[in-house]
Amino acid sequence: MNEYIGYKRDEASYFNAARSFTADKLRTCPVCGKSWPKWLWKEEYQFMSEQYGLFGRMYHFLCPDCESILKIREGDVSGYACSKSTFEGMMKKAKGKDNLTIYVIVEKIGDGIKNEGNSDWEGKEFPLPEMLKKLRDDK
């Protein structure tokens, strides 16, 4: 798994935003449907708004069961963007998004699970509930 260098699962620290997030909001992999996958993740700083020169963290979550990679913004992982009164929340609202919904950017669909239904997901952003609904409907 050379291409997954940098991904880790942090069991050591008590408080970890990414781990809390996977335990709370990402209990099912929205690509393969596996319950409680042992997500691996890495963090990356990148522009959240070129316009305002804002940097923020982007989390990359790797499902070890289907090897798909999902990107989720720090505001959604930490929950700050779920409130309309935080800066992250106002930015989210300004983009026409629902504050309480988690948005997922599909970075990669694992080779073993790619099919007609999901092969065009790569590079696109979806509300997490919509992905989970698709998964249920396809079964």
Ligand SMILES: [Zn+2]
């Ligand atoms: Zn998966």
